[in-house]
Amino acid sequence: MKHHSIGEFEELVLLSVAALHGEAYGVSIQESLIEKLSKNINISAVHVALKRMEDKGFVRSRFGGITEDRGGRRKKYYVITAIGKRILDNQYELRTSLYKMIPKISFGR
C-alpha cells in the first residue's frame, strides 16, 4: 500500500460509504453528505474522491442493476475495504487521543 494518507473530504466520503453500507453510490453519498454537512456538495467532488480512494484501496466497487431514472445506466456501489476501515479507525484514534490531550480550558468570562 503506497497511499495511506487521506484528505478531509475523502474521509467524509469514506465515512459515508461505511455508514451507507451496501447502499453507497454517487448520488446517495452526495445526498447524505449534503444532509449532514448542510452545505452543497458537487457530485463531481464525490466522484473524484471515490476514484482516488478506490485507487488507494480504501473502497471496492461493483455495478448494480439498471434503473429507469438513470437513463439505462448502471449504479456503481461502493463498500469500504479492511484497509479503509483501518484508516478510519486510525483517524478516529488519532483524533480522540489528541482531543484527550486538551487540558481543561475555561472560556468563561
Place this chain on the structure above:
Amino acid sequence: MNAKLPKWPLLFLRWFCREDYLDEIEGDLTEIFHRQQHSPAKARRQFLFNVLKHFRPEFMRSINLKPQYNYKAMIRNYFKTSFRNLTRNKGYAFINIAGLATGIAVCMMIFIIIQYQTSFDAFHPKKDRAYRVLTEYHHEGAANITYDKSVPYPMPVGLKANFPAIAEIAPVFASHNDELIVAVDNNAPQKHFKEERGLFFTDPSFFNIFNFPLLAGSYGSLKDRNTVLLTKEIAEKYFGDWKLAMGNTLKLQSGGFMFDHSTEVLKVTGILATIPANTDFQVKLVVSMRTSYLGTLMKESTTWNEAAPDFGCYILLSPNTSAGNFNQQLSAYAKKVKSAENKDNYIIQAVNDIHYDTQTGNYSNKAISHQLLNVLWLIAAFILAIACVNFINLSTAQAVNRSKEVGVRKVLGSNKFQLQIQFIVETFLIVMIAVILAAGITFVTMPYINRLLELSLSFSILNSSTIILFLVAVTVAVTVLAGFYPSVVLSRFNPITALKSKLAAGTTKGISLRRGLVVFQFIIAQSLIIGTLIIVKQMDYFINQPLGFDKDAVVNVPYRIDSIRISKMDYIKHQLLSINGVQAVSFSSNTPVEDANDTWSTLKFNHDIKEEDFKAITKFADEEYVPAYKLTLIAGRNLQPSKMTREFLVNESLMKSLGITNPDDILNKEISIWNGNIKCPVVGVLKDFNNRSFRNSPAPLLIATNVTMYNQATIKLATTNIPATMQAIKNLWEQTLPGFVFESRFLDDKIESFYKQENQLAQLYKIFAAIAIFLSCLGLYGLASFMAVQRVKEVGIRKVLGASTAGIVYLFTKEFVILIAIAFAIATPIAWYYMHTWLQDYVYRITISWWVFVAGGLAAIIIALTTISFQAIKAARANPVKSLRTE
C-alpha cells in the same frame, strides 16, 4: 419528470468520459437531473455545470484510446508489405518508378536551370541599389518605344554633377574584336590574341557597385592612364602564370572604339579572381577609362542627342533613394540637356532586371525572359503531374487486386487510417526510388543539357542545400499528390464486399476519374506536340525566308582599321579577288542584317532645321557592298568609290518615313546626320531588305562610304571547293599582316545565331513534348495491360461465342481513342491561343494552319494506339480455353 436531458452536454460527456466510468457518472448525473425540483431550464443548466465539473483528467479517455500497437513493428511491416507488393508486380512497379523518375528528373533539371538563371548578378552585395541607365527612344508614333543600353558620352559627368542621390557612377565602354599583343619580356617572341568580347573600359567606381574581387593589385590603379586589370584566366592565357602578369605590359592594338585606332601600351596593375558564370558582366580585361582620349571625350563632349554605341552607364543610388523619384528627376534633366525636338528620355533599370530584359540585352547575350522561365515552371509542373496521374491511375486500377488484402486487414482490426498510412508508405517507397533514379538521370544528362542550352550548370547534391531541399519537397509533394487519392480509395473498401470479391466490377466513379486523368494527360501532351510543331515551322520560316539580300557563301572577316591596315586594304582586296573561288570583296562597318550592333542616327532632310522624328540605321560600306550582297537598287545608282563620306544610299523604309512615295523624288536631296558632321546627297534608293531580325520589320537605313568606319571584310565565295578557298584567304591575310589573328564567320551561321533562343526553345519543346507523350503512353500501356488482365474471362467468352480478333482489339482501343479525341478537342484551342500569342512577337510569322493540329492529334492517337494495341492484340489472341479453364 419528463424533462429531456440536454443533448449537447450529454454528447460532450460521452465524448470525453472514460468508457468504464461513463455508466456511473452519466447515471448519477441523470438521476440528479430527474430528481431536481427546479425549473427545467435551471435543471439543464445544473446538468451542464455538473458535466463541466467532471471535465477533468481523471475522468477523461486516455489520448491513446486504442489498444497499444507495437509501432516499430507496424512500420517495419508497412515497408515489408510494400516491398513485397513491388516485387510481386514488377511490371507496374517499373512503369510507376520509370514514369515518376522521368517526371522528377525533368522537374529537377528545370529547377536547376531556373535556379541558375535567377542567380545572375545576385551576388553583388549592393545589387538592390545598383541600376543601369537606359536610353528610351520615342519613335514615330507614341506607342513605339524602345530601350537601348547605350547613352551619350557626357552622361556620366553630367549625372554625377547634378544628382546628389548617386553614390557611385561608372561609365562602361564595351569594346569588341580587340587584338592584344603580349611579350613576356623584351627577348621573347610576341604573341597575338583576339578577344571578341570582354574588354571593358571603366573606372574604379565600377568595382564599388559590382563585386568582382581582386587577387592582386588595386582597383584604384584604374584612375591612371593605360592601366589594365586582367582576370586570372586571361592572365594565365597571356602570360602563363598570373603572378607573372602583374606589372607586365601588353599592347592593345586597334582596340577601343570607333574613332581611335592607335595602339596603346597597357600596364597590368591587378588580377581579378575568376568571374563567376552567373553574371552578365563577362569581364576579361578592364582598361582604365582615361586610356586614349575616351576620358577627354566624356568630359568635353556635349552631344547629348546621340547615344554613343557600346557606351553604357551604371549607377549606385545612395540608400533610401526611390528609383521612381529618381526617374522623374532624370526625365526633367533629359529635357533640359537635349535639344527641343529630341523626345528621347532616360530611365534607370535595376541591375536585378537586366538578366530578364531580352529586348535591351546585355554584355553576355544570355538574357532570358520571365515569360520563358514561367513557361519552364509550367512545363515542369505539367510533366510531374502527368507522372503522378500515371501513378494514380495504375494504383486505383490495381485496387481491385488488393481488395482482398484490404478486407483481411480490416477484419483483423486494421482501421482506415492505418491502411492509408500503409499505402502512403508504399507510395513513399516508390517515390524515394524514383527520386534516387531521377538524381542519377539528371547527373548523366546534365552535360547534354549544358551543351544544348550553352550553360555551365553543375549538379552536386551534396554541395547545394537548395537541391536537397528541392528533392525533399518533391518527395513529399509527389507522395501526397500521387499517394493520397489511391490510399483513400483503397482504404474505403467495405471488408464484406471486398472479401466476397464483389469489387471486381469496379466502381464507376473511380473509372470516370481515371478517364478524366487520361484526358488531362493527353491535353498536355497534345498541346506540347502542337506547340513544338509550330515553333519548328516558325524556325524553318526564319531560316528560309528570303532576306532581300544574298547570304549564301558569304564570309565575314573582322578587320578593324588602323593606319597600317588602311594602307593594306586595296592590296588585300586585289589579292583576294585573284584567289580562285572569290567572287567579290567589300569592306564595311557591318553586315546588312544585325541583331544589336547597329548605329542609329537621327537625321535632317533637305536642309530642314528640325530633326526627323525617326532614327535610321547607319552603315558604312564601300562601293562593292551592293553587288557583293546582291542588294537591289530601285532608283539612282550605287555609291562611287571614295575614302571619305560623299554620298548616301537609302532604303525604301527611310523614303516612306520621310513621306516620299516616288523614289526619284529623294535623289540628290541632302541628308545631314551627326549634328551636321556628315552632309551628303542621296544617290540611290535600295529595295527594302531585312536589316533587322525577323522579330522586326525593316528599319530606315543609310549607307555611305568612309574608310575609317570599316570593321570587317565581306568575301563572296563560289559555292564549290569552299575549304580550299578559305585556306587561301587565311594564308593571304596572315602573310600580309604578320600577327593578324584571322577569324571568319559565314553570314548564314550568324543569322541563325539571331534565333538562338528560338532554336533552343524548339529543342527544349521537342524534348518536353517527347517526354510528355512518353509518360502518357507509359500510363496508357499500364492501364491497357491491366484491363487485359481484368477482362481475360470476358475476352475468353467473347471468343468462344465467335468474336474476331479485330473485334476484340476494337473493344479495347475504342475507349482510349474517344478519350484522346476529347483531349484533342480541348488541347486545340489552348495550343492555338498560346502559340498565337507567342507568334505576335514576330513581324514575320507563319499563319497557324489546320494541318498542324491534325498532325498533332494524329500523332498522339497513332502513338497511343500503338501502345495499347500491343496489349490488346495479345489479349485478343490468347487461347480462350486457358482463360476459361479455371474458375
